[in-house]
Amino acid sequence: MKIARLALLPLAVMLLSACNPLMRASWDTLKAATQGPQPLELTREQVEAAPYYQITIVAPTGEAVMALVRLQGGVQFWLASTQQVLMIQDGLAIRSVGFNDNLDGTRFVGESPFRTGLHRIAxxxxxxxxxxxxxxxxxxxxxxxxFEKQGLETVRILDRDLELLRVDEHIEMPELSYSARNQYWVDPADGFILASIQHVTPELPLRIIQVRPMRPNAK
Known part of the structure; x- marks a missing residue:
């Protein structure tokens, strides 16, 4: 993927920020790094009032709603009005743009366990x-x-409690002398990742929640 492919996104930024005051306010919290994170309060009614699939993220600089503005080759482009972009494939963040620290590319050696589904892994x-x-x-x-399966846990997303399978991913980057633990909460029926904590970079841990996911029968 090249940065040039994001050229059309500023138009989407204007359209999104103009139509939903809640999103506009929440996106602005990403700019509040010097003021500390601001809590984001979100209701299902507010989510469903906006004509976009949506995720929420918690970053070191604050909380925000992001909207799905593009789907290409199975990669979802999630966008904030402050022009941060998070690209997600099969529930895994594979690239970021505009954050304080960014992941510029991801390539699996062999088959991706995220593509086959974390609920199926050993x-x-x-x-x-x-x-x-x-x-x-x-x-x-x-x-x-x-990867290690940790069993079912109750996860609250907006006003609903869901029984989801937690899968931990212990990651290590030898060249950077870095290790961390990612966590994914997946639908045990189909492996869809509804919530996760992902260390996108050593300086960019994100908590990602699918509040209006793009999946079959999603509202």
């Missing part, structure tokens, strides 16, 4: 992917992960 599964951090001059850094 405990202890090992996977490897290559990640790019242009700002760190690190291209093709190895990211090694091990």
């Amino acid at each position: 405990d202890g599964l090992r996977a490897e992917r290559q990640v790019d951090f242009a700002g760190r001059y690190q291209m093709g850094a190895r990211l090694i992960s091990h």
Whole structure:
């Protein structure tokens, strides 16, 4: 993917920010790094009033709603009015633009366990992917992960309690001497990731919640 492919997104930014005061206010919290994170209060009625699929994110600089503005080759482009972009494929954040630290590319070595579904993986599964951090001059850094299923947990999304399967991903990047734990809460029926905590970069942990997901029978 090239930055040039994002050229049409500023128009979507204007359209989105003009139509929903709640989104406009929540997106602005991403600019409040010097003031500390601002809590985001969101109701199902407010989510359903906007004509977009939506996620919420919690970043080190604040909380925000992002809207789906593009789907290309299975990659979802989620956009904030402040022009942050998060690209998600099969529930995994694979690239970010406009944050304080960015992931510039993701490539799996072999088949992606996210594509086959985390509800189907075996405990202890090992996977490897290559990640790019242009700002760190690190291209093709190895990211090694091990997955463990943790059983069903109750997760509240807006006004609904859902029984979701939690899967932990223990990640290690030897070239950066970095390790962390990602967590995913997936629908045990089809593996759809409804909530997650992902260390997109060592400086960009995100909590991502699908408040209006793009999936079959979604409202």
